Amino acid sequence: MNAPSPFRAALLDGVPHGFFGRGGGASTGVHAGLNVGLGSADDTATVLANRAAALAAVAPGACLLTPYQVHSATCITVDAPFAERPEADALVTDRPGLAIGVVTADCAPVLLADRDAGVVGAAHAGWKGALSGVTDAVVAAMVARGAQAGRIVAAVGPCIARASYEVDDAFRQRFDAADAANERFFVDARTGHHRFDLEGYVVHRLAAAGVTRVAALGLDTYADEDRFFSYRRATHRGEPGYGRQIAIIAPSG
Template sequence: MIVEVVRSRMLEGVPHGFLGRRGGVSTGSYAELNVGLGSPDLPEAVATNRRRAVEAVAPGASLNTCYQIHSATVVTVTEPLRERPEGDALVTDRPGLALGVLTADCVPVLFADLDAGVVGAAHAGWKGALAGVTDATLDAMEALGADRARIHAAIGPCIAKRSYEVDDAFRATFAADDEANARFFSDGRPGHHQFDLEGYVAHRLGAADVRHVEALGLDTYADEARFFSFRRATHRGEPGYGRQIALIAL
């Protein structure tokens, strides 16, 4: 089975990819390319899937991921990580280090400044996005010599607005941060709204002066054949769900 890799025109020349569920060895709710270490899937299957993912994007590179906590914490990677530090983004200027973030509806964002030789990867759920995980990633990249005027960013598969229903309290949280955030919500059934998480993350990148951004517009919830989805699994009462990975390397 061939691993499916979705690439962005914004990151041409950089080993990168947004992977879904195709091309792995897991079965059942986790079929096929589940890379989530925290899932109840078979550990040996997850390990095989993680190896396949790296070989499909950056053969020979070492995989580096975080223990994701829905934060704005960024880890600067200078050598292969022996353990998973807490955080939701990684940056590096070292060849041979593949940076990976895991998602199952949240937004994966990959970054690159080819001139500086600096790359980054961020996991932006709504909490991390609101807390500024993408802004923190840009700051960490610039600390390594990048320039946000040169940085290209790609927003990968995530839950789309049409699939993401939230309540009044959720909307109020974003409105309290900035009244202009109302633009990312549209009315749904009484007391509920549809939230454009992808659009919000793209807005945060633009507000941070990143001018080269591509949003792939792929809905993890709606496309069961290609992607894992936490919300879809929850709505169906399934016992678990897989995670997909986004990768970038020098």
């Protein structure tokens, strides 16, 4: 297995973290590379080995915890390893020895940290979770553990970019109904369709929650096949499956 090399955000320097693509790993076929999706059709032992390799590149020796993601706004604060993954789309911890992560395949992974409080968070922000407030929930959970919103720094990792994300009128209307100002995250495409800026919307929601220092990595999972898995790309091609990438963060203490 080739060792995976994560993408990092300068805002999170000093905090163990990494956003991974498909580089490295031992999976083959449509899952080729560092597939970490426990829900994929890939070999489970291979997926677990890929997850272990990603963890070793970020927080060697830590225990990796990831939720069973359901496109919700649910955030859970964790103090110890869990035997069964809870249904949630964000995790928060301040416990040394734990690493938390989320998996994605076009949705936006968000990693957050308050260095002074020693609190970190990880959120899976697909359009449903982002619209319903998953970033608000993770910030609130971090504050409940002693963080201050104004001290939190965050990074939005590889996700589908606006140029690749075509949606229909019904999709846009959900965002317009929530806030008319959301129109700025859409540009017109063909008749009845638009292109949606998921990354920009997530950055906006973080800022609205008080997180003013946010790095957006600007990496398009759909367009960059060599580096990233993409659910939408696999669907458009009629492929039988797709891999998932992972984002991991751990307290620095």
